[in-house]
Amino acid sequence: MGKGMNMTKLLPNELQAISKEVRKDILKMIYGAGSGHPGGSLSSVEILVSLYFEVLGEGDHFFLSNGHICPALYSVMAEKGLIDKNLLGSYTKFGSPLEGHPERTKLKGIENTSGPLGLGLAQAAGYAAGLKVDSKDGFIYCMTSDGEHDEGNHWEAVNFAAKYKLSNLIQIVDKNDIQIEGTVEEIMPLGNLKEKYEASGWNVIEINGHNFSEILDAVEGAKQEHNKLVVIIANTIFGKGISFMEGNPDWHAKAPNEEEFKKAMEELENE
Amino acid sequence: MNKSIRDGFGEALTELGEKNKNVVVLTADLAESTRVDGFARKFPERFFQVGVAEQALVTVAAGMAEEGKIPFTTSYAVFSPGRTFEQIKVAAALNDVPVKIVGAHAGFGASMYGATHESLEDIALMRVIPNMVVVAPCDYEEAKKAVFAIAENGRPSYLRLERPETPSITKPEDKFEIGKANTFRGVKDPQVVIIGIGSILSKALEASEKLSKIGIEVNVINLHTVKPIDELAIINAARISGAVVTVEEHQIMGGVGSAVTEVLSRNHPVPIEFIGVNDSFAESGTPEDMYKKFKMTAPDIVEAVKKVMLRKNS
Numbered sequence: 001m002g003k004g005m006n007m008t009k010l011l012p013n014e015l016q017a018i019s020k021e022v023r024k025d026i027l028k029m030i031y032g033a034g035s036g037h038p039g040g041s042l043s044s045v046e047i048l049v050s051l052y053f054e055v056l057g058e059g060d061h062f063f064l065s066n067g068h069i070c071p072a073l074y075s076v077m078a079e080k081g082l083i084d085k086n087l088l089g090s091y092t093k094f095g096s097p098l099e100g101h102p103e104r105t106k107l108k109g110i111e112n113t114s115g116p117l118g119l120g121l122a123q124a125a126g127y128a129a130g131l132k133v134d135s136k137d138g139f140i141y142c143m144t145s146d147g148e149h150d151e152g153n154h155w156e157a158v159n160f161a162a163k164y165k166l167s168n169l170i171q172i173v174d175k176n177d178i179q180i181e182g183t184v185e186e187i188m189p190l191g192n193l194k195e196k197y198e199a200s201g202w203n204v205i206e207i208n209g210h211n212f213s214e215i216l217d218a219v220e221g222a223k224q225e226h227n228k229l230v231v232i233i234a235n236t237i238f239g240k241g242i243s244f245m246e247g248n249p250d251w252h253a254k255a256p257n258e259e260e261f262k263k264a265m266e267e268l269e270n271e
Numbered sequence: 272m273n274k275s276i277r278d279g280f281g282e283a284l285t286e287l288g289e290k291n292k293n294v295v296v297l298t299a300d301l302a303e304s305t306r307v308d309g310f311a312r313k314f315p316e317r318f319f320q321v322g323v324a325e326q327a328l329v330t331v332a333a334g335m336a337e338e339g340k341i342p343f344t345t346s347y348a349v350f351s352p353g354r355t356f357e358q359i360k361v362a363a364a365l366n367d368v369p370v371k372i373v374g375a376h377a378g379f380g381a382s383m384y385g386a387t388h389e390s391l392e393d394i395a396l397m398r399v400i401p402n403m404v405v406v407a408p409c410d411y412e413e414a415k416k417a418v419f420a421i422a423e424n425g426r427p428s429y430l431r432l433e434r435p436e437t438p439s440i441t442k443p444e445d446k447f448e449i450g451k452a453n454t455f456r457g458v459k460d461p462q463v464v465i466i467g468i469g470s471i472l473s474k475a476l477e478a479s480e481k482l483s484k485i486g487i488e489v490n491v492i493n494l495h496t497v498k499p500i501d502e503l504a505i506i507n508a509a510r511i512s513g514a515v516v517t518v519e520e521h522q523i524m525g526g527v528g529s530a531v532t533e534v535l536s537r538n539h540p541v542p543i544e545f546i547g548v549n550d551s552f553a554e555s556g557t558p559e560d561m562y563k564k565f566k567m568t569a570p571d572i573v574e575a576v577k578k579v580m581l582r583k584n585s
Contacts, residue, residue, distance in 0.1 A: 063334075104337075105367050112337070113366040116357055119330045123362055126334020126342075133295065133317060133340070153358070156327030164319070 010053055015212050018053065018079050019045045023241050023268055025075035025088055031261040033092040035100070039251040040145060041072040043176040043209070043236040048076040050215040051141055051172075059138030061127060063112045065120020065154075066145035066174070067101040068253070073110075074098050082109045118151025120144060121171060125161045128169040139223060140169045147179030150188045155200075161229050162201035170222045171202075171231040174209060176238035178249050193233060202231050209234025242267055273436035276470065277375055279414030280432050281306025284343060287422055288314045294422060295335055297321055298345045299328045305345035305375040305432070325351045329358040329370065336368035341422055347381060348374025348390035348431065356396050363427040364402040371421055372397070372429045377407075378469065378520030379558040380434030389553040389561075394468075395525025397429040398498045404449060405498040407431040407468040410439050413495060416447035424449060433520070435558055437470035447495070452504040455491040463576045463583075464508035466492045467518030468527050471546070471567065475518050478572035489516075489576055497527060502534050509539040514583040516544045516575045520567070523547040542582035544575040 010018075022045050030036030051062055064073055071091060078085040090096035097107040101115030112123045124142035131138060148154055161169055179187050190196070194204045203225055207214040215234065222230035239245030242264045256264055288294050288310050297319040302308045311318040321328050325346050332342035344351065352359055352372055363370040374393050381388035397405045404426045408414040414432065421428040445453065455472070456479055465475045472493055479489045492508055494501065509515055515535065519527040528545040535541060548565050562568050 103365065105365075112334075113361060116361050118326075119358060119362050122327045122330030123334035123337070123366075126331035126336075127338045128334070129319065129331065130295070130335040130338030130340050153326035153330060156321070156324035157331065159324070160319075160321055160327050160331055163322075 012212050015049055015053060019049050020268060020271070021079055022049060022072060022075045024265065025078065026071045027256065027261060027264050027268075029071045029075070029088055029091040030255045032089055034255045035092060035253070036071050036255060037068040037253050038242075038245060038256070039178055039238040039249070040066060040069040040174065040176060042240045042242065042245065043238050044069050044072050044143065044174045045240065046210045046212060047143060047172055047174060047215060047234055048072055050212055050219070052076045052080045054216055055141070055219050059136070061111050061138065061140050063120050063124035063127070063140065063142040064102060064114055065124075065142055066117060066148055067114030070098075070102040073102060077109055083107065117145070117148035118153035121154055122157035122160065124171075125157050125166055125169055128161070128166040129164055131168060132164070132166065138168065141172065142169065143172045143174060146173055146175040146177065146184050146190060146193070149190050149193070150179075158197070158200050158202070165227065166229050167226055169229055170219065173231060173233045174236055175233050176236045178238040178247070178252065180249070180252050182249050197231050203228045204231055204233060206233045206235065209236035210240060241271065273438055274411035275436045276408055276411060276414045276433045277306045279408070279411035280373065280418055280430070281309055283415035283418035285309040285313055287418055288317065291341065291422060293339060293341050294343065295319065295340045296343045296345070297328055297332050299323055299325045299350065301346055301375070305373065307343070307345050325354045326358055329355045329372065330362045332370045333358075333362035333366055333368055336363070336370045337366070341369055341371070343371040343373055345373040345375060347388065348377040348393040349388055352393050352396050352429065353390060359397070359403070359427070360400050364400045367402055368427065369425050370427050372427075373432060374429065375432040376434045377431045378433055379553060379561040382553060382556055382558050382561050385555040386552040391522045391548050391553065392525070393429070393431060394497055394519075394521050394527070395529070398530065399525070402427055403498060404428040404496070406449065406496050408495055409469055409472045409493055410437060410441055412439060412441045412443055412445070413447060417495065420447060420449050431469070433470050435470070438473040440473050440476060450496045450499045450501060452501040453493040453495065455493055457490055458488045461488050461490040461512045463487070463514045463516060463579055464490045464492060464512045465516045465518055465572065465576070466494050466505060466508060466527070466531050467546070468494050468497060469520050471518050471520050474567070474569045475572055477569040478576065481569065481573050482576055487576065487580070494527060494531075497530055500530055500534060502538070505531055505534045506538045509535050509541045514542050514579040516546060516572065516579055518546040518567070518572060521547055523549055542579050544579040546572055546575055
């Protein structure tokens with residue numbers, strides 16, 4: 001990861017244009033496959049676009065914990081030229097390297113196999129700890145979801161990262177307030193997530209996860225924290241960009257039908 | 272002299288740490304009883320105490336393995352792989368990184384603590400996962416060799432450790448190769464072959480001596496690697512004897528009993544008898560109490576051999 005990436009800085013409207021393409025790709029992939037997770041894919045677009053186009057450099061690594069939003073990841077990788085854009089149509093099809101949940105051994109550029117929730121932060125923390133043993137440079141970025149904060153494994157990793165002061169680990173929570181069967185507030189309230197992290201020894205930066213300058217400033221701020229580890233809580237909108245998906249848990253794992261697909265694409269065209 | 276398998280593990284691990292700087296060790300609040308305290312003292316920068324957090328134990332190790340480390344993770348087998356099945360499947364095996372899962376106090380090793388702490392399912396859990404290597408040493412010396420072998424194999428691997436001090440039945444000079452079963456007693460025309468894992472093989476050897484005295488010759492095979500399984504050795508055993516007894520301190524279902532049966536039913540079906548736990552929970556008591564309760568003593572093995580001979584000849 002990171003090697004050979006062009007780190008030319010893009011303008012916010014260029015990043016927005018890429019994000020629009022990514023959203024279209026996400027809808028096409030999920031519509032074409034007849035399955036997938038549109039809500040979380042759409043909420044994470046600006047975070048992933050920021051990371052892949054502006055942040056990740058040589059020696060850096062990205063771990064995706066909530067693997068079900070991989071349509072967004074695959075699309076961003078394609079827009080960045082890391083994978084062939086023609087592959088996107090094969091998402092979840094038999095024989096395709098674009099598995100329904102991403103697999104490291106199937107697709108070059110995927111850093112960790114993920115899907116079952118709550119595992120990614122620990123894997124990222126392990127990688128970060130490994131780098132520290134060898135005094136190697138590089139930042140490990142890990143995106144998690146708020147829903148997967150229900151998982152004990154995740155909080156075990158929160159403690160581990162704090163104990164070993166993994167300042168080379170930067171976690172970004174895509175906080176879209178929705179999980180499979182309802183809102184996070186209904187299903188399993190997280191309480192004050194910021195305070196929970198602070199009590200666990202993390203520095204917290206809260207941002208609007210759809211605003212590029214806020215995302216990039218937060219990442220830059222996190223990198224400057226040399227002795228503390230940082231979590232960026234990115235407040236996002238589930239299903240962002242498609243009016244009838246926004247904030248509606250029904251779109252956690254559902255493919256649009258033809259009419260819904262057309263309407264969604266129109267909304268993106270006309271935004 | 273009796274020595275513990277876990278001590279062999281711990282001593283070899285410290286030695287390995289000296290030779291291979293990529294070896295790191297993680298434990299879930301069980302450094303002393305899983306015998307990684309020696310490594311921790313000698314290589315504090317490569318030792319990670321994750322707390323009573325088995326899920327993190329395995330998933331953090333998976334990240335370290337991706338980064339190029341060879342992580343050995345230790346807990347009791349009831350907790351890891353007991354609790355960590357999914358983490359092992361996804362983050363270690365499907366992710367295909369060389370995490371070493373070390374399950375201590377396996378079998379009746381913690382029998383004083385009761386059924387919650389008796390691990391009779393770990394081999395079944397681990398051998399069903401693609402990519403996993405499953406090794407269960409039978410004594411102190413073999414445990415040492417197993418540590419070096421799985422460190423070098425580049426694969427996600429499970430190493431099963433027993434707690435009690437048990438008879439030394441292998442020698443330092445004996446060859447150990449992953450996937451290659453060893454024969455303890457190799458008579459030419461055995462009437463039965465006993466195939467098993469772990470320290471219960473010492474009871475199988477005891478049984479074979481008793482049987483020899485009454486004119487029944489059996490071979491004893493040490494199937495230290497349950498996966499990849501040594502099919503040739505198992506098929507050959509069935510060919511030369513026509514009857515097999517499996518022995519293990521584990522559930523028969525999913526364990527060595529199942530593994531051997533899967534091989535033979537496809538390749539060379541013969542009568543098989545099983546020594547092990549038959550779909551039951553254990554309870555508090557000494558390991559010897561459990562051996563008696565589940566009919567796993569040397570005299571029980573003698574009986575199983577006689578029974579399978581009758582079936583063969585009927």
